[in-house]
Amino acid sequence: MADNERGLIFLKPVLKPTIWGGRKLGTDWGYELPDGPVGECWAISAHPHGDCEVAEGPLAGKTLSQLWDERRDLFGDLAGDRFPLLIKVLDAEDDLSVQVHPDDAYAAEHENGSLGKHECWYILDSHPHAHIAIGQKAANREEFARLAGEGRWDDLVNEIPIWNGDFFDIKPGTMHAILGGTLLLETQQSSDVTYRVYDYERRQADGSLRETHLAQALDVIDYVTPAPESGEVTVPEIDGVTDLLESDDFCVLRVRVDGSHVLAQPWSFLCVSVVDGAGSVTCGDVRHELHKGSHFVAPSDCGDLSFEGRMELVCSHV
Ligand code: ZN
Numbered sequence: 001m002a003d004n005e006r007g008l009i010f011l012k013p014v015l016k017p018t019i020w021g022g023r024k025l026g027t028d029w030g031y032e033l034p035d036g037p038v039g040e041c042w043a044i045s046a047h048p049h050g051d052c053e054v055a056e057g058p059l060a061g062k063t064l065s066q067l068w069d070e071r072r073d074l075f076g077d078l079a080g081d082r083f084p085l086l087i088k089v090l091d092a093e094d095d096l097s098v099q100v101h102p103d104d105a106y107a108a109e110h111e112n113g114s115l116g117k118h119e120c121w122y123i124l125d126s127h128p129h130a131h132i133a134i135g136q137k138a139a140n141r142e143e144f145a146r147l148a149g150e151g152r153w154d155d156l157v158n159e160i161p162i163w164n165g166d167f168f169d170i171k172p173g174t175m176h177a178i179l180g181g182t183l184l185l186e187t188q189q190s191s192d193v194t195y196r197v198y199d200y201e202r203r204q205a206d207g208s209l210r211e212t213h214l215a216q217a218l219d220v221i222d223y224v225t226p227a228p229e230s231g232e233v234t235v236p237e238i239d240g241v242t243d244l245l246e247s248d249d250f251c252v253l254r255v256r257v258d259g260s261h262v263l264a265q266p267w268s269f270l271c272v273s274v275v276d277g278a279g280s281v282t283c284g285d286v287r288h289e290l291h292k293g294s295h296f297v298a299p300s301d302c303g304d305l306s307f308e309g310r311m312e313l314v315c316s317h318v
Helices: 064-070 104-110 141-149 214-220
Strands: 009-012 014-022 038-044 085-092 098-100 119-126 131-136 157-161 167-170 176-178 182-189 195-198 241-246 251-263 269-283 286-291 295-299 305-317
Touching: 009 064, 014 085, 038 269, 038 295, 085 269, 098 214, 104 214, 119 241, 119 251, 119 269, 131 167, 141 214, 167 241, 182 269, 182 305, 195 214, 251 269, 286 305
Parallel strands: none
Antiparallel strands: 009 295, 014 038, 038 085, 085 182, 098 176, 098 195, 119 167, 119 182, 131 157, 131 176, 241 251, 251 305, 269 286, 269 295, 269 305
């Protein structure tokens, strides 16, 4: 196979208008935005609700889901009916609803064989005094149902302050909400199964309330794990690399490039997002310019990635 067929796969992001979004994905990240508030950039996605197209090179114009179906060799011949990860940049100007996701087993049984959703957040740009909601405070299902029925959400939702550089692992069953004033990178399983628990009694433009899914949420909420108190990253950085998450679903690492940095690519694929700075990456003998907001997939057996410049990267693999 010609070398250029195992080159880095740069993707065109899919930008999504949302009522809770802002404009920073345009002003700070350089994406072309539709009018109005835009909350989501689907940066690396093969999900049918936002399937990214290859931006350049011999595969230009193909979608990531087409590559998954037609060129599984690029992903180390991994099994599975879909590309497993979904990388988003989220700009929340306003609060998102409080929600929870099922695990794979519950989703397979109750959501037509869909994947569950394990997600995690790396905080990039938060307002002073910004918070998120993570975890919940009821001792068990019965107490949760009673407090929810009485509308005592302050006694249920656990809010904590956040700072740039914080990282939150949001396993299936962990109740959570991104609150206003937060811009973050989300790495998640490629799934859309969300149970909305509470929406602050907000009314939509037509005066209606958005649907909630309390019955399913009560089934899947984790009543055992204590809610976290902080997202501070405490694992050591070694040669610029910090392992933010290692799990059965996926792994996430942060890489700081200061000058030059060579990153091996031994996995079936590696997702790379530039979240700060600028520079370049060379793979094989092809060099690509990089800047904040660049995202690419390094295919299997593509060789080492040689980065130059000053950049912060968030990378993930299964
Ligand atoms: Zn979520």
